[in-house]
Amino acid sequence: MATTAPSYGDSNESTASPQMAAFSPLYSQIKTLILQSLQAGEWKPGEAIPSEMDLAARYRVSQGTVRKAIDELAAENLVVRRQGKGTFVATHTEQHVQYRFLRLFPDQGDLDAEGPAQRRIVDCKKIRASADVARSLGIKTGESVMFVRRVLSLGGVPTIAEDIWLPAALFKNMTTDQLAQYKGSTYGLYEVEFGVRTVRAEEKVRAVAAAKGMDELLAVEPGTPVLAVERIAYTYNDKPVELRLGHYLTDTHHYRNELG
Amino acid sequence: MATTAPSYGDSNESTASPQMAAFSPLYSQIKTLILQSLQAGEWKPGEAIPSEMDLAARYRVSQGTVRKAIDELAAENLVVRRQGKGTFVATHTEQHVQYRFLRLFPDQGDLDAEGPAQRRIVDCKKIRASADVARSLGIKTGESVMFVRRVLSLGGVPTIAEDIWLPAALFKNMTTDQLAQYKGSTYGLYEVEFGVRTVRAEEKVRAVAAAKGMDELLAVEPGTPVLAVERIAYTYNDKPVELRLGHYLTDTHHYRNELG
DNA sequence: CAGTGGTCTAGACCACACT
DNA sequence: GTGTGGTCTAGACCACTGC
Numbered sequence: 114m115a116t117t118a119p120s121y122g123d124s125n126e127s128t129a130s131p132q133m134a135a136f137s138p139l140y141s142q143i144k145t146l147i148l149q150s151l152q153a154g155e156w157k158p159g160e161a162i163p164s165e166m167d168l169a170a171r172y173r174v175s176q177g178t179v180r181k182a183i184d185e186l187a188a189e190n191l192v193v194r195r196q197g198k199g200t201f202v203a204t205h206t207e208q209h210v211q212y213r214f215l216r217l218f219p220d221q222g223d224l225d226a227e228g229p230a231q232r233r234i235v236d237c238k239k240i241r242a243s244a245d246v247a248r249s250l251g252i253k254t255g256e257s258v259m260f261v262r263r264v265l266s267l268g269g270v271p272t273i274a275e276d277i278w279l280p281a282a283l284f285k286n287m288t289t290d291q292l293a294q295y296k297g298s299t300y301g302l303y304e305v306e307f308g309v310r311t312v313r314a315e316e317k318v319r320a321v322a323a324a325k326g327m328d329e330l331l332a333v334e335p336g337t338p339v340l341a342v343e344r345i346a347y348t349y350n351d352k353p354v355e356l357r358l359g360h361y362l363t364d365t366h367h368y369r370n371e372l373g
Numbered sequence: 374m375a376t377t378a379p380s381y382g383d384s385n386e387s388t389a390s391p392q393m394a395a396f397s398p399l400y401s402q403i404k405t406l407i408l409q410s411l412q413a414g415e416w417k418p419g420e421a422i423p424s425e426m427d428l429a430a431r432y433r434v435s436q437g438t439v440r441k442a443i444d445e446l447a448a449e450n451l452v453v454r455r456q457g458k459g460t461f462v463a464t465h466t467e468q469h470v471q472y473r474f475l476r477l478f479p480d481q482g483d484l485d486a487e488g489p490a491q492r493r494i495v496d497c498k499k500i501r502a503s504a505d506v507a508r509s510l511g512i513k514t515g516e517s518v519m520f521v522r523r524v525l526s527l528g529g530v531p532t533i534a535e536d537i538w539l540p541a542a543l544f545k546n547m548t549t550d551q552l553a554q555y556k557g558s559t560y561g562l563y564e565v566e567f568g569v570r571t572v573r574a575e576e577k578v579r580a581v582a583a584a585k586g587m588d589e590l591l592a593v594e595p596g597t598p599v600l601a602v603e604r605i606a607y608t609y610n611d612k613p614v615e616l617r618l619g620h621y622l623t624d625t626h627h628y629r630n631e632l633g
Numbered sequence: 634c635a636g637t638g639g640t641c642t643a644g645a646c647c648a649c650a651c652t
Numbered sequence: 653g654t655g656t657g658g659t660c661t662a663g664a665c666c667a668c669t670g671c
Contacts, residue, residue: 197668338598363579455650
């Protein structure tokens, strides 16, 4: 990765490479290598990865270069640094980040005041993917997917009703009991029970009239305005692993967003 | 800022400081100093700040330390780095970031396909702040605020109706003509015409039924579900400078959000 | 105490943009 | 070519954690 002589860019010179490779800094290459180890499961969620010095020795680069690679991974929430302890693979199974992807907050008071969310699993079955679902999940129409319908109550009030689609190939034999009994977020469950690590998600938010079915789950009149939140969650390499269509009641809660 | 002897932390030792000051790394102190110059208007939006070497000399620290300070400022979108050219004060008056704070996107096609937004200024007047508005803007109830109501059409269709409140002390003599004729985002106008630099914003999103007044502006039936977006925009030091209540039609557009 | 991440420096060289 | 940001290294020392 580096020669003994301190002239960097070793992987990018060579008098006449076949195709003009785009310049990629060393730390970026190191980042890719660490990412591959992460993806390959060399270190599991919650575990520590090797120290910066160890990784520097492993890849034959300076500690500063490894540091910069890890900096970026930390910025993307793939790892978490803890001074004096080490760098750890990010996980959804920690108390502090219980609802990492949930942007709904109470208008008054804070999350703690309203206590933990109550879950009710309405449905959980294996079905065939519609064209829309298949496109979102990057699979073929008609392939098997797990379908889950559930209701979350915040402060005792049904507030979120959502439908979830998961590629059945990754989530074999998922059961209602699993979903109902697991302590923590669903992404924590995916991680622990199925080895699926969710690293980021994209949401499309719209205002819609509560449709048939949803109105009953949320105990509101049909036609009540609700927030429709379509979320696609991804694992490494931008591979989609979950499609979720949530309906949020926003009379006592709001969807919060920070704009930089 | 640093002694000749390479022992850092100079501002944090001293055998018995009055109150145990929290540890603050050098680069963080440098960041604060740069921030103060930014805030004081030493460099204006769009202008280049001094080079890293110059700043290092000015603060008597190494280039690497200045670099880390600027890295954080760049991550917060307060400055923009351009290799080979310099580091520039962020601005809202550039083509590329025309709608930096707008999260509404067409369901099909991209922003370019739909062309620039059309503005219609419905109202622009000076009024007294209600309790709610005053609280959001960090001023006293009854103080003067500019009130603006306008409609944005995307692809020729009225899609966004919004009310805007601004502290009159900062936005003296704002006129309908100014708002209608300025090319670019309102935040660009704030910057150019009033010297107010918006650096970040927070939004609370809800689904509501279109209220009286809004339904007419958006040409929809009363009661149609619309996205209510409450935005508070801030300048340096978390000082609020704008309250905006937008109503977005989401039948052909959606509010997009990325979750890390 | 040793080990980890975090900070700081100094110097060298690369990539990019303007002139 | 000159100047700017960007990368890389090597080494020293600080701050936090846990043995």
